[in-house]
Amino acid sequence: MTHVDVEEMKRIVDGLYVHAAEEAFSTAGMDALRFLLDKVARIHQLLSTEVVSHSLAIFIKVEDSGSVDPISFDAEFLEIEHLCQDYDKLTDGMIELLRNGSVKYRRGIQSDLKKLSQHSIVYLYRDRNDIFVINGSEYHAPKPIPGYPSVFAVPAFAELRKALEDYKRRVARACRCPILASCWHGSSPSKRLFFSNKPEAILRRSLEYFLSIVLPGADVRPEQVVDESHPVDIRVNWIFTNRLALVELKWLGKSKNEQNKITTEYTQSRAQEGAKQLADYLDANRPRAPLTETRGYLVIIDARRRGLREAAEAISHDDGFWYQSQEIEFDPDYAAVRNDFERPIRMFVEPVCNAS
Numbered sequence: 001m002t003h004v005d006v007e008e009m010k011r012i013v014d015g016l017y018v019h020a021a022e023e024a025f026s027t028a029g030m031d032a033l034r035f036l037l038d039k040v041a042r043i044h045q046l047l048s049t050e051v052v053s054h055s056l057a058i059f060i061k062v063e064d065s066g067s068v069d070p071i072s073f074d075a076e077f078l079e080i081e082h083l084c085q086d087y088d089k090l091t092d093g094m095i096e097l098l099r100n101g102s103v104k105y106r107r108g109i110q111s112d113l114k115k116l117s118q119h120s121i122v123y124l125y126r127d128r129n130d131i132f133v134i135n136g137s138e139y140h141a142p143k144p145i146p147g148y149p150s151v152f153a154v155p156a157f158a159e160l161r162k163a164l165e166d167y168k169r170r171v172a173r174a175c176r177c178p179i180l181a182s183c184w185h186g187s188s189p190s191k192r193l194f195f196s197n198k199p200e201a202i203l204r205r206s207l208e209y210f211l212s213i214v215l216p217g218a219d220v221r222p223e224q225v226v227d228e229s230h231p232v233d234i235r236v237n238w239i240f241t242n243r244l245a246l247v248e249l250k251w252l253g254k255s256k257n258e259q260n261k262i263t264t265e266y267t268q269s270r271a272q273e274g275a276k277q278l279a280d281y282l283d284a285n286r287p288r289a290p291l292t293e294t295r296g297y298l299v300i301i302d303a304r305r306r307g308l309r310e311a312a313e314a315i316s317h318d319d320g321f322w323y324q325s326q327e328i329e330f331d332p333d334y335a336a337v338r339n340d341f342e343r344p345i346r347m348f349v350e351p352v353c354n355a356s
Contacts, residue, residue: 017132017139021121024135025062032062032121033134039097040123042080044153045241048293049128054092057109059122061096071096071111073104081291114138125150156218156243157295157342160236163214164299164345171210172301172347179206185256186313191352193305193315195255197263203301204233204249211236232281244294246281250274253303262310268328271300275344279334282341298344300328305351320351 021029040058073096077083080103083095094111096104113122114136122133128149130141141151149155171177175184175192183202184190196202204222211234212220219237234247250271255264278296285294305315306322327346334341 017134020132020134020137020139025121028063029121029134032060035099036060036097036121036123039080041152043083043095044150046081046083046293048157048243049125049149049153049155055109055124055126056093056095057111057113057122057124058095058097059113059116059120060099061120071106073106076102076104078102156238156241157245159215160211160218160245160297161342163211164297166214167207167210168345168347171206172349174350177206177210179209185260189352191314192303192349193308193312193351194262195251195253195303197255197257199251199255200233200249203251207247207249207299208234232278242292244285244289244292245297246278246285246294247297247299248274248278248281249299249301251301251303253305254308256310260310267304271298271328271344271346272330274298274300275330275334279338279341282338295340295342296334297342300344300346302346302348303351314354315351317353320353324348324350 017033018030021033023029025032036058039060043058071094073094079101083103083105092108094106094109098104113124113133116122117133117136124131124133124138130150130152132139132141143151149158171180175181179202181190183196183199183206184192185194185196208220208222211218215236217239219239221235221237223231223233232246233249236245236247237243250266250273252266252268252270254262254266257263275298278298282294282296285292302323304323306319308315308319328344330344335343
């Protein structure tokens, strides 16, 4: 995965805009810009760029630069850290930074930012771009790494989503992992028809191992307790941020024991149960971590095969791939109604079919 040095990006941006701030406001402008850059980086640490779906303007008044038209604010926070408690409000709004460390917030950007920038240094995050407005002119920050929403923050949740999609295509699809390959019933190499009895621990270990390799800036741990009765399959924390991901893993298909008997069969209703379970985990975690931005990820390992009987030792291509493109419709659709629930990721595992 690609990584970026946020401190180095701050130094690059500082070099680009110091001249504009100095030319407009002299030494006071340079001081205001440096203060703004530090706080913008901190806000991006607290508020993931995935959450900011519209525009967010952050500004600081330049001392001795003249009067500023008054702005009506909706709330004031004593510390920037308190912003994440109401992060859902920050999808479209304005933040004023005060030099005593407190911040003011208003919903929506209704002010003329170019006019505001005649007395303030303004940062605007819009359409996944970093823009500075200084004395009526806009300056776009360069993006050394394409795809990153902002030069000020590593997109932790987006990186996890990419990693899960990568695992789906490169690992789970053809079972290209020795850990994952050990979860199947029957001789080796397996035709991937039946899971072995109770394969949950093996599936979890495979995904945990993969994520721990491709997310070096994160702490990946298996089966973590959310509260006294809720163990989530995988918990991901990003170091030096307030980001937390809860990953719930479910499998679909049939499993067999050593006596060659089917022990469990899970259909798409199991995925529905997993979605409800993950929503409950998120609700249970919220009061325990009010300053943490948490998102839930439901991963479904799909090994359903049409018409698979207990005595089957082979399968046709039509039956083996019957469920490959059959996505699951969730009701309720938590990803559509909650801002902390990612779209479920179904990973179809291909069987080894008879030649035809």
